[in-house]
Amino acid sequence: MIALLWTVAAYPVYSPGVGSSVDSCDEVKCADLECKPPFHYKAPADAGTCCPVCWSDEITVPEDRSWAEGLSGGIGADPNADQTMCRGVVCPKPDCPANEQVFSGRCCTTCEHNKALSSATDAGDKIAAANDATFVQLEQDPAPEDALAKEMTHDLEMNFNKIAPFGKEDTAKELQDHAAKTQDTLVDAVENAEVAEIKRAVFRALTRLRAATIKEFDTIARLETQAIDAYNDAHHYRAENPLSHLHEDEAPVETDKLKSFH
Numbered sequence: 001m002i003a004l005l006w007t008v009a010a011y012p013v014y015s016p017g018v019g020s021s022v023d024s025c026d027e028v029k030c031a032d033l034e035c036k037p038p039f040h041y042k043a044p045a046d047a048g049t050c051c052p053v054c055w056s057d058e059i060t061v062p063e064d065r066s067w068a069e070g071l072s073g074g075i076g077a078d079p080n081a082d083q084t085m086c087r088g089v090v091c092p093k094p095d096c097p098a099n100e101q102v103f104s105g106r107c108c109t110t111c112e113h114n115k116a117l118s119s120a121t122d123a124g125d126k127i128a129a130a131n132d133a134t135f136v137q138l139e140q141d142p143a144p145e146d147a148l149a150k151e152m153t154h155d156l157e158m159n160f161n162k163i164a165p166f167g168k169e170d171t172a173k174e175l176q177d178h179a180a181k182t183q184d185t186l187v188d189a190v191e192n193a194e195v196a197e198i199k200r201a202v203f204r205a206l207t208r209l210r211a212a213t214i215k216e217f218d219t220i221a222r223l224e225t226q227a228i229d230a231y232n233d234a235h236h237y238r239a240e241n242p243l244s245h246l247h248e249d250e251a252p253v254e255t256d257k258l259k260s261f262h
Contacts, residue, residue: 076090082107083107
């Protein structure tokens with residue numbers, strides 16, 4: 001679709017200080033226009049322009065893509081990048097020699113000087129973020145081993161001066177429950193230690209067995225190869241099966257000069 005425009009497109013613009021919208025077609029002078037087929041005259045109101053134009057719906061002009069000549073459209077992610085996180089990424093092609101190209105640490109391949117600038121920028125951002133906010137740790141969750149140690153030593157930390165009078169039922173019940181719970185914890189810890197030791201021993205034993213098995217297979221393969229080489233060195237087909245050449249049925253070469261064909 002071709003339109004011969006004699007001036008700029010018209011739409012209202014606002015000028016500060018004027019107080020109202022100003023028509024951008026003011027003071028625009030339109031030249032004389034003669035439309036030849038297949039173009040036809042199109043009024044400014046229909047064309048949305050300041051001046052009339054010659055318009056044709058029959059002619060299609062391809063888009064000018066000459067400016068994109070030489071552009072590659074980008075390259076894929078760097079081989080060292082996370083191929084899952086960087087799937088479908090299109091990276092700009094580095095504008096430096098191949099020996100100066102490095103992994104950017106994200107998805108793309110970049111130049112060494114560009115990576116240095118990016119690293120400096122990232123470091124600056126981290127410092128700024130640290131300066132913007134200060135975090136104070138108000139509470140820390142106890143580690144599992146701390147809770148276990150506290151539970152195991154609870155009986156040593158109890159103040160028996162407060163357990164009075166002796167023979168009180170609720171005190172005895174509390175000590176009994178605590179003793180049972182401590183014993184359960186001890187048995188569970190021993191069981192976990194036993195399982196861990198069994199897994200360690202089995203894993204190392206299987207590792208040694210695997211190494212020994214591979215070594216035996218390597219020995220068998222090496223012996224078989226040596227046997228093949230030894231057989232090949234001791235047996236040769238021509239030595240065991242003498243050949244009869246075609247020329248052995250003919251007279252000796254030195255008699256050729258004594259023969260005549262006429």
